[in-house]
Amino acid sequence: MKGLLLFSLAVITLQSFGQNKTPDSLYHEKYRPQFHFSPAKNWTNDPNGLVYLDGEYHLFYQYNPFGNEWGHMSWGHAVSKDLVSWKQLPVAIAEEGNTMIFSGSCVIDKNNTAGFATKPGQVAMVAVYTAHITLNNLKQDSTLQNQHIAYSLDHGRTWTKYKGNPVLDLGRKDFRDPKVFWYEKGKKWIMTVVFPHEHIVQLYSSPDLKQWTYMSDFGPAGDINGIWECSDLLQVPVKGKTNQYKWVLLNSVSTTMQYFIGEFDGKVFHNEIPDGHIVRPDYGADFYAGITYNNLPAGSLPVLIGWANNWSYAGSIPTFPWKSIMSIPRTLQVTKINGEWALLEQPVAALKNYRLKPVQFENIKFNGSKLLPVQGQQMEMEITMDPGRDDSCGIKFAVGNSHYFTIGYAERSQELYIDRSNSGDTSFHPDFKNWLKTSTAIPENNNKIKLHIFFDKSIIEVFADDGQVVITEQIFPDEKNKAVVLTSTNGKTVFDHIKVWQLKSSWDLR
Numbered sequence: 001m002k003g004l005l006l007f008s009l010a011v012i013t014l015q016s017f018g019q020n021k022t023p024d025s026l027y028h029e030k031y032r033p034q035f036h037f038s039p040a041k042n043w044t045n046d047p048n049g050l051v052y053l054d055g056e057y058h059l060f061y062q063y064n065p066f067g068n069e070w071g072h073m074s075w076g077h078a079v080s081k082d083l084v085s086w087k088q089l090p091v092a093i094a095e096e097g098n099t100m101i102f103s104g105s106c107v108i109d110k111n112n113t114a115g116f117a118t119k120p121g122q123v124a125m126v127a128v129y130t131a132h133i134t135l136n137n138l139k140q141d142s143t144l145q146n147q148h149i150a151y152s153l154d155h156g157r158t159w160t161k162y163k164g165n166p167v168l169d170l171g172r173k174d175f176r177d178p179k180v181f182w183y184e185k186g187k188k189w190i191m192t193v194v195f196p197h198e199h200i201v202q203l204y205s206s207p208d209l210k211q212w213t214y215m216s217d218f219g220p221a222g223d224i225n226g227i228w229e230c231s232d233l234l235q236v237p238v239k240g241k242t243n244q245y246k247w248v249l250l251n252s253v254s255t256t257m258q259y260f261i262g263e264f265d266g267k268v269f270h271n272e273i274p275d276g277h278i279v280r281p282d283y284g285a286d287f288y289a290g291i292t293y294n295n296l297p298a299g300s301l302p303v304l305i306g307w308a309n310n311w312s313y314a315g316s317i318p319t320f321p322w323k324s325i326m327s328i329p330r331t332l333q334v335t336k337i338n339g340e341w342a343l344l345e346q347p348v349a350a351l352k353n354y355r356l357k358p359v360q361f362e363n364i365k366f367n368g369s370k371l372l373p374v375q376g377q378q379m380e381m382e383i384t385m386d387p388g389r390d391d392s393c394g395i396k397f398a399v400g401n402s403h404y405f406t407i408g409y410a411e412r413s414q415e416l417y418i419d420r421s422n423s424g425d426t427s428f429h430p431d432f433k434n435w436l437k438t439s440t441a442i443p444e445n446n447n448k449i450k451l452h453i454f455f456d457k458s459i460i461e462v463f464a465d466d467g468q469v470v471i472t473e474q475i476f477p478d479e480k481n482k483a484v485v486l487t488s489t490n491g492k493t494v495f496d497h498i499k500v501w502q503l504k505s506s507w508d509l510r
Contacts, residue, residue, distance in 0.1 A: 027507040031319050031458040031476055034378050034505035035354055036308065036328060037086045039076055041321035042068055045314070046177075046230060046289035047305045048075055049092075049106035049127050051156075052296050057083050058156050059305070059326070060127070062103060065091050068323045069315055073100040073132065077156065082350035083303065083329040085506040093127060093150055093159050098137075102145070103177045103230060104129030106156075107189070108295045113208045116151040125152045126209055127159065128191065130176040131166060145175045147193065149209055168193070168204065168212045179232045180209070181294055186266045194251065196227035201251060203233070203269065216268040218249065218260075223278045226254025230289040233269060236302055239333040239344060246272075246334045246341060250281065252289050255310050257281050261334060261341040272341060281343055283440040284418065284472035285310050286459070287327060301331035303348065308459055308472055313429035318476055319458070327472055328454060328461055337468065345467040347454065355380065355501040364498070367491025369396075374500045375482040381453040382499045387411040387444060388492020397455050398423060400481030405473075407462055408487070409449050415439045416449070416464055416471065424477035442469045448496070456503075 026032075026040045038044070042064050049060035056079045063076030077092040093101045109116065109124045116124035127150045136142035146169035150161045168178075168191075178193045183205075191204040191212060199220035204212040219228065231251040238244040247264040249271070250257060258280050262272040273279060281290060281304065290306030306327040309317065317323060330345040359374050377398060387393050387409055394408030405423035409416050417439035426432055442449070442464055452463040462471045486495060 026321070027505075029320070030479060032322070033325050033456040033459050034507060035084055035351065035454075035503055036325045036456050036459055037078060038322050038325040039063060039078075040088055042066070042323070043070055044076060044322070044324045044326075045070070045307050045309065046103045047291060047307060047326055048103050048129065050291055050293040050303070050305060051106040051108060051125065052293055053108055053123075053125060053155060055081065056155065057081070057293070058106065058125075059086065060092055060106065060156075061326070063091065065094070068321060073102055075101050075127070075129070079156075082353070083348045084350050084354060089157065092152075092156060093129065093161075096161075098134040100132040102130035102132045103289065104147075105179045105181075105291065106294060107180050107182065107209070109151075109209065113189070114149075114151070114210060115208070117153065122153050125156050127151070128167075128178045128180045128209065130178065132176075141173070143173055145172060146170070147175075147178050147191075147212075162210070164210060167210050177230045179230075179291060181234065183266060190233065192231040192233050192249075194228050194231050196229055199224040199228050201228065201231040201249065201269075203267070205267075218269050218271070221271060221275075222260065222273070223253045223256070223258045226256075228253060230291060232291045233264065234292050234302055236332050236334050236343070239335040248332070248334065248343060250290060250292075250304075255285070255288065255312055257287060257290055257306070259343055261343070274340065277340070279342065281345065282306065282327075282470045282472050284438050284470070285435040286474045287470075287472040290327070292332070301333060304330045304332055304345065306472070308474065310435065310474075312431040312435065316429035316432075317474065318425050318428045325459060330467075330470070342468060345463065345470050347452065347461070347463060351380070351454075351503070354504045354506060356504065357501075359500045361498040362496070364486065364495040365491070365493070366486070366488055368488070370486045370488075372484045372486060372498070372500070374484050376502055377455060377457050377477065377479070377482055378503055378505070379455050380501045380503055381451070381455075382497070383451045383453070383495065384497040385409065385449045385451075386447050386494040386496055387449060388488070388490060388494070390490060391492040392487075392489040393493035393495075394487050395453070396485040396487060397460070398475065398477035398481040399483035399485050401478060403477060403481055404485070405460070405475050405477070406487070407451065407453065407460070410439075411444075411493075414441055414443050416442045416462070416469060418460065418462065418471055418473050420473055420475050423475040424481070426476075428476075438471060438473060440469055440471065
């Protein structure tokens with residue numbers, strides 16, 4: 001979490017708009033996504049403390065309780081029964097004095113290793129987070145980051161900061177974003193935490209969440225073109241293989257993310273991604289700081305959530321009274337593709353419960369453009385295309401008044417792309433123009449391209465070829481632009497199968 005690198009430390013005053021509205025009276029504003037999490041009002045960034053306990057998925061997140069800009073970082077809190085419909089709760093862990101609450105994780109201390117549970121039947125939820133401490137208010141860079149813990153004995157509703165904080169302090173200005181998990185084989189807690197500018201993920205172990213011992217470093221490796229943040233080390237099942245797993249190390253890089261796949265021996269992570277090969281959980285402009293859930297029910301696939309924004313323009317996106325949202329939660333598996341390990345992502349299955357009656361089309365071929373008899377800005381689409389030789393094909397959404405954004409496939413270069421240059425409001429920040437088109441290579445599979453698309457007011461997420469490639473982008477179209485158009489530049493593409501669902505609002509079901 002790096003907001004200090006990009007936003008001022010000026011005191012942010014309480015926004016007057018919407019302060020008399022309850023969270024339940026909001027969620028109908030322009031650009032407000034309907035099946036992605038966003039706070040009722042004010043700024044949010046990194047997801048934090050993702051943990052499951054007794055039927056509730058907890059989402060903590062970087063949050064400014066006082067305004068719609070970055071500042072006063074605290075942990076916001078929401079809970080869900082299905083990872084789609086969320087109930088917002090009061091701020092969980094608040095900024096205090098000269099200490100802001102930066103990113104981190106939560107664990108369930110089932111064995112009471114920290115000793116916070118004092119009554120029979122109690123189980124402590126423990127948050128491990130970076131304390132960002134301002135040492136001198138007159139000097140912006142006079143700061144310290146170290147790792148603290150807090151605990152809750154009532155399912156995350158109230159929190160107590162540990163009196164022995166910090167639990168890990170190297171006396172560094174930049175040392176942040178602890179992700180902690182229980183390593184059953186070694187009967188110990190493992191923490192990953194980052195040296196941002198050195199491009200290093202450090203690994204520590206602890207018997208009790210209070211005393212931490214250094215084990216090893218990982219990095220520099222892969223993409224080192226920006227600072228590293230928000231690492232996450234976890235076991236991920238191999239698709240189609242019972243009781244087979246690989247270890248995945250995720251980390252964020254300034255405005256994007258990357259992952260490594262390999263093995264973890266309890267002390268050192270051994271990367272098996274070839275040198276120079278950079279792979280990403282998301283190739284879009286708007287997916288960052290993604291981490292996974294702890295303590296999921298036995299047999300569950302890992303679940304990843306990211307912050308759907310980009311530090312280059314995050315503070316200027318034209319939304320109010322909230323700013324920023326979370327991605328669709330995604331389940332994870334790994335597989336080998338052309339002899340190399342790859343991460344597969346799928347939208348969480350509970351989204352199917354929000355579908356309305358589908359509309360379906362088969363075997364469409366044409367030259368130029370074809371209007372589909374569906375409309376909306378809140379939909380899900382499955383599409384299988386057979387791209388014609390040298391053709392450029394795809395789908396335009398939010399079409400109207402000469403505006404649209406395009407999800408396309410260029411057959412000659414074998415690239416999937418999103419072009420939002422004509423999508424609507426693109427003038428809110430000068431740097432947005434540098435991110436208008438995103439593309440990534442994805443070869444055809446038996447001459448087919450399969451796309452699973454979610455369009456939710458101001459966010460588009462595309463899962464290609466069963467989650468081998470994912471692209472997440474924000475768009476800000478006029479609400480009146482609702483048409484959907486297919487394109488085939490040379491008329492050679494066959495749209496084998498298209499299925500479209502309008503999706504219900506998750507906010508209407510709280």
